Amino acid sequence: MTERSQPGPGYVLAGRYLLEERLGRGGMSTVWRARDQVLDREVAVKVVAEMEDAEVTAERFRRETRVTAALNHPNIVTVFDAGVDNDRAFLVMELLPGSTLADELRTRGAFPFEEIRSIAIQVSAALGAAHHAGLVHRDVKPGNIARAADGAVKVLDFGITHIIDEAVADSGSPLTATGAVIGTAAYLAPEQARGMRVDQRADIYALGCVLFALITGRPPFQGPTAVSTMMAHATEPVPNIQEARPDVPPQLAAIVTAMLAKDPDARPADAATLEAALRAETAEAVTQLLPPPVVVGEDTAVVPAAGLPAPMRAYPADAPAPVVAAPVVAPARAAAEPEDSDVLLPMEEEEEGSRRGLLIGLIALAVLMVVGFAWWLLSGDPQLTADRSPTAAVPASASPSVDASPSVSPSPQTTEASPSPTPSPS
Incomplete structure (x- = not known):
């Protein structure tokens, strides 16, 4: 990917996750249906918009992945992986079949x-x-x-x-x-x-x-x-x-x-x-x-x-x-x-x-x-603003x-x- 390009269907993220279908997008990220080519299973991948230091963002994702994975709760979506690909941090999680x-x-x-x-x-x-x-x-x-x-x-x-x-x-x-x-x-x-x-x-x-x-x-x-x-x-x-x-x-x-x-x-x-x-x-x-x-x-x-x-x-x-x-x-x-x-979405369909x-x-x-x-x-x-801060916030x-x-x-x-x-x- 170049700096201005967006990953599309068929792109293999981090050499492992084959992007198959864009499921949704927001101002800061895009969610894809993808296939984990190592474990041969469908997953959801959230790709975050480019940041100046994607490695730092990816490390934060990895940190939260460890904490979230430790929860192991039936009402919390399972997170599998996190990383960075061409200056874009991404998060890999279970793909649920139901609607939001x-x-x-x-x-x-x-x-x-x-x-x-x-x-x-x-x-x-x-x-x-x-x-x-x-x-x-x-x-x-x-x-x-x-x-x-x-x-x-x-x-x-x-x-x-x-x-x-x-x-x-x-x-x-x-x-x-x-x-x-x-x-x-x-x-x-x-x-x-x-x-x-x-x-x-x-x-x-x-x-x-x-x-x-x-x-x-x-x-x-x-x-x-x-x-x-x-x-x-x-x-x-x-x-x-x-x-x-x-x-x-x-x-x-x-x-x-x-x-x-x-x-x-x-x-x-x-x-x-x-x-x-x-x-x-x-x-x-x-x-x-x-x-x-x-x-x-x-x-x-x-x-x-x-x-x-x-x-x-x-x-x-x-x-x-x-x-x-x-x-x-x-x-x-x-x-x-x-x-x-999501008024700040990239608009590929528009003229430059x-x-x-x-x-x-x-x-x-x-x-x-x-x-x-x-x-x-x-x-x-x-002073009043400071006084209203919740205790032990x-x-x-x-x-x-x-x-x-x-x-x-x-x-x-x-x-x-x-x-x-x-x-x-x-």
């Missing part, structure tokens, strides 16, 4: 409640295993949750977002930096949107957004741009899920609402607690496992972060959570829109001049959006890790084949 939840949201809309509960329990178990091993996903979304052959779900791309963040920071490339900053905003925790350090509770928030989408057919926040959606996560009250779908069971509504709390301390403490709440049979058991809910009040005493408004306060510890009786109605069938449209002009325009637009968002982030009191990149896109609803990538691959481009 993003694909299913596009075709099915809202899910049945028992199926949602089953999916939530499986993903919570996967996150719990990863968090126990010190991994925070940072990009939980419908496109990173896929079906295995038996119908169970598996979580994809543990550690990938963090690796790309590090590679982008090292490369200093305006194009790749834009792709890393703007993206899957529909599933981004408020602390990620603010560029703060994150811990496992950011994954719990993101899973809450996924469950909201499965219940209602769309994520809780959808703005005209990725930046406006990120700002909504950080500043706007969570929509009432019982208004969006009145027949939602009150226990499930209470769990999802707690997962979507702006303050990480108001969310379930960890994935194990979340899984226990999802398995609980009674409202009393759920209430005991969740932090007290929050409401708007005149005596609000919450200190806002980064100069942002604080519209909610906690109930007193002895106050019962309100329960709203929900009438039974037909499930919502609102069509899910693309999770990310139009491609260059479009890329320049996209970069200029993205820079304006990022500058505006940065101004918003820095306009508040920096897991180090993360200063920039939120998202895919390039002004679109923020479920659908992780441009799908080019059916069924969808397990891994989704980042």
